[in-house]
Every structure is written in C-alpha cells, then in structure tokens.
Amino acid sequence: xxxxxxxxxxxxxxxxxxxxxxxxxxxxxxxxxxxxxxxxxxxxxxxxxxxxxxxxxxxxxxxxxxxxxxxxxxxxxxxxxxxxxxxxxxxxxxxxxxxxxxxxxxxxxxxxxxxxxxxxxxxxxxxxxxxxxxxxxxxxxxxxxxxxxxxxxxxxxxxxxxxxxxxxxxxxxxxxxxxxxxxxxxxxxxxxxxxx
Amino acid sequence: xxxxxxxxxxxxxxxxxxxxxxxxxxxxxxxxxxxxxxxxxxxxxxxxxxxxxxxxxxxxxxxxxxxxxxxxxxxxxxxxxxxxxxxxxxxxxxxxxxxxxxxxxxxxxxxxxxxxxxxxxxxxxxxxxxxxxxxxxxxxxxxxxxxxxxxxxxxxxxxxxxxxxxxxxxxxxxxxxxxxxxxxxxxxxxxxxxxx
Numbered sequence: 001x002x003x004x005x006x007x008x009x010x011x012x013x014x015x016x017x018x019x020x021x022x023x024x025x026x027x028x029x030x031x032x033x034x035x036x037x038x039x040x041x042x043x044x045x046x047x048x049x050x051x052x053x054x055x056x057x058x059x060x061x062x063x064x065x066x067x068x069x070x071x072x073x074x075x076x077x078x079x080x081x082x083x084x085x086x087x088x089x090x091x092x093x094x095x096x097x098x099x100x101x102x103x104x105x106x107x108x109x110x111x112x113x114x115x116x117x118x119x120x121x122x123x124x125x126x127x128x129x130x131x132x133x134x135x136x137x138x139x140x141x142x143x144x145x146x147x148x149x150x151x152x153x154x155x156x157x158x159x160x161x162x163x164x165x166x167x168x169x170x171x172x173x174x175x176x177x178x179x180x181x182x183x184x185x186x187x188x189x190x191x192x193x194x195x196x
Numbered sequence: 197x198x199x200x201x202x203x204x205x206x207x208x209x210x211x212x213x214x215x216x217x218x219x220x221x222x223x224x225x226x227x228x229x230x231x232x233x234x235x236x237x238x239x240x241x242x243x244x245x246x247x248x249x250x251x252x253x254x255x256x257x258x259x260x261x262x263x264x265x266x267x268x269x270x271x272x273x274x275x276x277x278x279x280x281x282x283x284x285x286x287x288x289x290x291x292x293x294x295x296x297x298x299x300x301x302x303x304x305x306x307x308x309x310x311x312x313x314x315x316x317x318x319x320x321x322x323x324x325x326x327x328x329x330x331x332x333x334x335x336x337x338x339x340x341x342x343x344x345x346x347x348x349x350x351x352x353x354x355x356x357x358x359x360x361x362x363x364x365x366x367x368x369x370x371x372x373x374x375x376x377x378x379x380x381x382x383x384x385x386x387x388x389x390x391x392x
Contacts, residue, residue, distance in 0.1 A: 050334060051294065065286055067293040074286035090261055090270035097263040098247065101296045138246060 002060040003028040003075075006048060008035045010116070012108060012163030013068040014055040019159055019192045020072040024079055036116050068163075069096040072156050081156050092150045095157035103139075106132035108164040111171030121172040132173055136181065139165065143180035147187060154191045162188040198256040199224040199271075202244060204231045206312070208304055208359030209264040210251040215355055215388045216268040220275055232312050264359075265292045268352050277352050288346045291353035299335075302328035304360040307367030317368040328369055332377065335361065339376035343383060350387045358384045 003021065005028050007014030021028045033039045033054050040052050049056040051066040057075075058064045065071050073096075076082050083089045110128045113119045121129075139161065142149060149157040166185045168175055175182055189196055199217065201224050203210030217224045229235045229250050236248050245252040247262040253271075254260045261267050269292075272278050279285045306324045309315045317325075335357065338345060345353040362381045364371055371378055385392055 050337060051298075053298075063283065065283075065290055067290040067297075069293050070286050070290035073289055074282060077282050077286075086270060086273050087259065087261075090266050090273075093269055094261055094263040094266035097265050097293070097296055100293055101263075101300075102247075102249075104297075105301065141246060 004031060004058045005029070005055060006031045006033050006045075006058070007055040008033050011035065011054060012167065013104070016068045016159050016163045017055045017057065017071050017075070019194065020075050020081065020156070023081065023159075023192055024075060026075060069100060069156070069160055072159060076156055081154065081159070083151050083155060085151075088151050092155050092157045095149050096160045099157075099160045102131070103135040103161065104164055106135060107168050107171055107173060109171075110173070111164065111167060114172055115167075115170040124172075129172065132168070132171070136165070136168065136173060136175070136178055140178040140180050143184045147184065154188065158184070158188045159192070162192075166194075200227060200254045201225070201251060202227045202229050202241075202254070203251040204229050207231065207250060208363065209300070212264045212355050212359045213251045213253065213267050213271070215390065216271050216277065216352070219277065219355075219388055220271060222271060265296060265352070265356055268355060272352055277350065277355070279347050279351060281347075284347050288351050288353045291345050292356045295353075295356045298327070299331040299357065300360055302331060303364050303367055303369060305367075306369070307360065307363060310368055311363075311366040320368075325368065328364070328367070332361070332364070332369060332371070332374055336374040336376050339380045343380070350384065354380070354384045355388070358388075362390075 003026055005017050005021065007017060007030065009032060018030070033045065035054060039045055040054055046052050048058060049064045049066045053066055055068050055071060056064055056066045057071050065074060083092060106128050110124060110132060113124055114121060146152055148154055149161065162185055165181060166189065199222055201213050201217065203213060203226065205228060229241065231250060235241055236250055242248050244254060245260045245262045249262055251264055251267060252260055252262045253267050261270060279288060302324050306320060306328060309320055310317060342348055344350055345357065358381055361377060362385065
C-alpha cells in the first residue's frame with residue numbers, strides 16, 4: 001500500500017504510526033503538520049480528514065484514517081504485532097484504550113503544556129500530575145516480572161504506551177522510581193530502532 | 197462463556213457492555229458497582245482488576261478485562277457487529293478511539309458533574325461544552341446521509357457512541373439542532389431494544 005502519514009514528529013501519537021510502519025517495513029511518505037501553528041484546524045487539513053487531528057494516514061486510493069491506535073491496528077493486521085489469540089488481542093486493545101483515556105490526557109498534556117507552550121510546572125493543574133503518576137504506577141506494576149505488556153513480547157500495546165512514557169520527563173514526571181518502566185522503555189526503543 | 201459484568205447501570209460505558217451481550221444473546225451475571233460511592237477504589241474491587249474502573253468483565257476461568265470498548269470488541273469478535281473488511285474494521289475502531297478521547301471526556305463528564313454530583317451547568321468549565329458541542333457537530337456531519345457510522349449498518353461504533361450521546365441532554369447539551377443524531381439514536385435504540 002502506498003501510504004502517506006500526516007503528522008508532527010514531536011507528537012507521540014504520530015510517532016506510533018511512524019514506528020509501526022518502519023517495524024513492518026511499509027514504505028511511506030511523511031507530511032509534517034505544524035500542530036502548534038494551527039495547521040490541523042485549517043480547511044485544507046480538514047479536507048484530508050474531518051477530525052482535524054493528527055496523525056492521519058491517506059492511502060493511494062484516497063481513503064483516510066485518523067486516531068493513532070486505530071491506524072496502527074490497521075497497519076499491523078496479520079502481523080506479529082497483534083496477538084492471534086482473541087483474549088490477548090483484547091488485552092492489547094484494553095491497554096490501548098487505557099492509554100488514550102487514562103495516560104495520554106495527563107502525561108502527554110503536561111508535556112505539551114511545558115515543552116511546546118513553555119509553561120512552568122507550577123502553573124499546571126495538580127490533577128494532571130496526580131493522574132499521570134497514577135498511570136505510571138499502574139504501568140510499573142504491570143511491568144514487574146514481565147518484559148512487555150501483553151504475551152511477554154512486543155505488541156501494539158507497547159508501541160502505544162511507550163510513545164509518551166519515554167518523554168514523560170519533558171512533562172515534569174520523574175521516571176527514576178520506576179525501574180520496570182525504564183527497562184521496558186529501553187527494550188522497546190531497541191525493538192523499534194528508536195534513536196535515543 | 198460464563199460472563200460476569202461488573203458495572204454501574206447509570207454509566208454509558210457499562211451499558212455498552214450490557215447491550216452488546218444482550219444483542220449477541222450472551223448470558224451474563226450483572227454485579228452492580230456504586231462508582232459515586234467509591235466502590236471502584238476499594239481493595240476488593242482492585243483485586244478484580246487493577247485498573248480500578250468499571251466496566252470490568254470476568255470470565256468463568258477468572259480472566260478479567262477492562263475498558264468498555266476493548267470488552268465489546270472481544271465479546272463481538274466474529275459477529276456481525278464488527279465489519280469483516282479490514283479497513284471498515286479500522287474505521288470502526290477510529291470512531292471508538294475518538295469516542296474515548298474526543299467525546300466521552302466532555303459529554304459524559306458534563307453529565308456526571310450535573311446528573312450524578314448535582315452541579316449547575318454554569319459552574320462547569322466552558323471547555324467541556326465547547327469540545328462536547330464540537331464532538332456533536334462532527335457526529336451530526338457523519339450521520340448526514342448515512343443511517344449508521346460504518347458500513348451503513350449497526351456496528352460497535354454505534355454502540356460506543358450512542359451510550360453517552362443519547363443522554364447528552366442530562367449534561368446540558370441540546371440535541372434539538374442535530375436531526376441526524378436524533379434519528380440515529382432512535383434507530384440504534386430500536387436495534388438494541390433499549391427501553392426509552
């Protein structure tokens with residue numbers, strides 16, 4: 001499939017798609033979108049996909065798909081990145097929905113405020129840090145005694161969750177107490193050949 | 197499969213699981229969990245599933261699964277509620293991830309604040325309403341000229357999105373201007389035999 005990825009290289013959600021395409025050796029064209037500059041709200045971007053969010057992928061026939069975790073699920077269908085066992089596949093999706101609901105809105109949002117918009121940690125809502133820390137504690141617990149989140153091997157759950165966890169410090173989170181998370185980040189970065 | 201659903205009958209996320217089980221004629225036992233009373237934060241609930249959130253399903257062999265949209269994906273695997281075409285399946289997941297990221301955090305949260313906690317609309321963050329209205333506008337646009345969100349027939353995308361859209365008025369949203377949404381709600385309620 002000839003694939004165009006519209007994304008922002010600083011966005012973990014967009015990097016998930018890049019890493020998955022590269023891991024699966026899918027050739028792609030990258031179109032950089034300046035999110036902070038408001039590019040996703042302009043009519044020319046809305047015409048690509050009505051959601052007005054990145055990442056968006058567009059295929060040769062013009063069909064477009066948004067939502068990072070839906071995109072990587074589609075790209076990886078039939079590959080080793082998705083468990084063949086239905087229950088394990090559901091556990092992978094459980095982590096991916098949890099990522100978007102209970103992890104990204106705190107850890108990615110704190111990072112966006114601090115690293116993109118230059119706000120100081122003290123000016124952000126304490127709730128961001130309380131809930132982000134709770135997400136990190138749950139992740140640490142899951143990674144105690146397991147190298148990966150599902151089936152003890154690399155799946156889309158790891159790709160989805162490593163994206164913002166590996167840059168959590170840019171949003172004021174401290175990963176030092178979380179040994180399991182730090183070892184897992186190193187492992188997944190190696191698996192995905194992410195330059196660190 | 198012998199299925200136990202732990203949930204709160206006022207929660208749209210929990211009702212998605214109930215409706216899907218009923219549509220698929222899967223027998224289940226319902227265990228009511230008092231979310232507002234703090235039941236999901238108690239150790240006995242955390243021992244069922246470490247996420248500390250409802251819904252959670254537990255199977256006969258003790259395996260547990262959380263996240264409403266992951267649960268309904270698992271229950272519906274191989275059924276007509278999931279498109280067999282991979283791209284249409286991905287579009288269904290796109291709507292389901294969008295629901296959890298761009299719809300539920302505004303529409304369900306405003307309803308929770310008003311209907312569960314008794315807060316007045318004026319005391320809530322205006323952002324909840326701006327973003328919730330934007331989500332409703334996008335849904336209305338998608339339903340113009342289409343009876344359902346994906347493949348023009350009932351899929352999990354409709355179940356996921358109808359859950360909180362049908363009670364949006366309890367959170368201070370006005371569905372009157374959204375004719376397409378109102379017709380779709382009626383259609384999906386009929387399909388799922390939801391008493392109205």
